[in-house]
């Protein structure tokens with residue numbers, strides 16, 4: 001049986017100026033012992049990546065970006081490429097977040113190109129999938145997720161996928177205070193892992209980390225993390241305060 005190191009990731013979304021981000025990162029580092037069971041990642045806004053990377057330097061906190069564009073360089077005003085993120089100190093990049101799909105027209109095809117660009121540059125993609133409330137109510141959860149995975153992961157070899165992290169974020173649970181129940185989350189995570197097994201084989205699927213995201217807070221982390229196919233959390237609102245995020249990281253205490 002594969003052991004998967006849990007991961008607790010903070011998606012700061014469009015929050016924090018550079019000084020605020022530096023203060024938050026410094027305070028978070030101050031709360032960690034270095035012996036955390038979970039790998040810790042924070043994804044500040046693009047402007048704060050470099051200053052935050054200087055603060056988290058050799059600490060156990062890893063740096064992630066919230067998006068990228070799939071070309072390495074060129075006339076793409078406003079965009080940031082995978083090699084640029086690497087040069088800013090990133091190891092991870094969140095791809096296909098539902099807010100990007102909803103507000104910025106991100107498609108499964110774009111997600112696919114972004115994943116390939118991330119992997120080619122040596123970044124680890126955190127690939128987000130999730131159904132809306134209407135889709136869940138209509139009994140379409142699995143078909144929606146399957147389509148997002150089929151198109152998003154199209155053409156990726158087992159080797160290319162091997163480091164990737166999946167994140168299941170039901171849209172109806174994001175920022176609503178209404179997290180998925182442990183049963184709902186486990187059911188979907190097991191389904192995602194089965195999909196990965198069919199696509200990439202048992203070993204890769206067994207090693208893949210699948211994070212849950214959507215109203216994760218200190219009070220519900222332990223019960224979610226106890227489930228067999230939940231390997232971590234992608235935390236939005238509750239990652240903005242270092243004390244609260246540290247409580248989530250230390251969910252076992």
Ligand SMILES: O=C(CO)COP(=O)(O)O
Nearest residue numbers: 011174175214215236237
């Ligand atoms: O979208 C999320 C993380 O990427 C979840 O956000 P909340 O934790 O604020 O619900």
